[in-house]
Amino acid sequence: MKLTNDVHVVGSGRLGFGISGALDCHVYLINGGNELALIDTGMGLPGDFEQILANIRDDGLDPKRIRKIILTHYHCDHIGAAQEAYQRLDAEVIASRIAAPAIRSGEERAVALDVAKAAGFYPLDYHLPPCPVTREVSEGDRITVGDYTLNVWDTPGHSDGHLSFTMQGSDRTYLIGADLVFWGGKIVLQNIHDCRIDAYAKSVLKMAALDFDALLPGHLQISLSGGKAHVEQAAAAFKQLGVPPNLL
Numbered sequence: 001m002k003l004t005n006d007v008h009v010v011g012s013g014r015l016g017f018g019i020s021g022a023l024d025c026h027v028y029l030i031n032g033g034n035e036l037a038l039i040d041t042g043m044g045l046p047g048d049f050e051q052i053l054a055n056i057r058d059d060g061l062d063p064k065r066i067r068k069i070i071l072t073h074y075h076c077d078h079i080g081a082a083q084e085a086y087q088r089l090d091a092e093v094i095a096s097r098i099a100a101p102a103i104r105s106g107e108e109r110a111v112a113l114d115v116a117k118a119a120g121f122y123p124l125d126y127h128l129p130p131c132p133v134t135r136e137v138s139e140g141d142r143i144t145v146g147d148y149t150l151n152v153w154d155t156p157g158h159s160d161g162h163l164s165f166t167m168q169g170s171d172r173t174y175l176i177g178a179d180l181v182f183w184g185g186k187i188v189l190q191n192i193h194d195c196r197i198d199a200y201a202k203s204v205l206k207m208a209a210l211d212f213d214a215l216l217p218g219h220l221q222i223s224l225s226g227g228k229a230h231v232e233q234a235a236a237a238f239k240q241l242g243v244p245p246n247l248l
């Protein structure tokens with residue numbers, strides 16, 4: 001599904017557009033001209049990633065041109081299909097330095113999969129396939145996707161090692177925020193070991209100070225203009241020492 005000249009949504013589950021596996025986050029495809037990049041991969045239940053590849057072809061793009069698989073954070077709805085994507089696309093896998101060890105090991109406790117299964121979010125027989133990370137990044141790094149450059153931001157709080165990206169596209173600036181902030185200034189605070197309210201506040205305030213037009217979150221509504229207002233809403237609550245509304 002083409003969003004703009006630069007970005008397609010190629011996966012999205014029941015907290016979104018229902019175009020791939022029910023548990024999938026929004027999976028974005030950046031079209032940099034001579035190369036493509038995936039942002040996250042979705043959950044990777046059987047057939048889910050195949051559907052994402054079919055969606056890419058339906059948009060008139062060849063998945064073989066994907067040279068980078070960029071992972072925002074290690075929650076399974078975002079990276080469960082990373083191993084399959086890596087094997088099928090033979091592309092670079094890029095993740096934060098902090099998240100990389102857990103992505104490589106697939107260790108359930110490190111990514112809070114054990115408690116997420118116990119809470120009923122994911123099937124009890126689900127296991128996270130470990131995936132190589134071929135490049136580790138942190139704030140200040142840049143990732144080139146053809147004509148475009150993604151600026152890397154460390155945005156922990158929702159989880160340790162959570163990344164966001166800003167990108168100047170052909171006609172607008174994007175914040176690729178994953179699970180940092182959602183439409184209406186909502187956040188996802190969870191009772192898990194690496195969800196940290198003070199880090200969350202710092203990350204939101206940092207990103208609210210940047211200029212961007214579009215907010216591309218990991219779930220729910222996408223804002224192609226005026227996206228900054230949603231981040232500012234969350235920032236306003238944190239500035240009052242409060243907590244923005246929670247999605248859960």
Ligand SMILES: [Zn+2]
Pocket residue numbers: 073075158159179
């Ligand atoms: Zn998450």
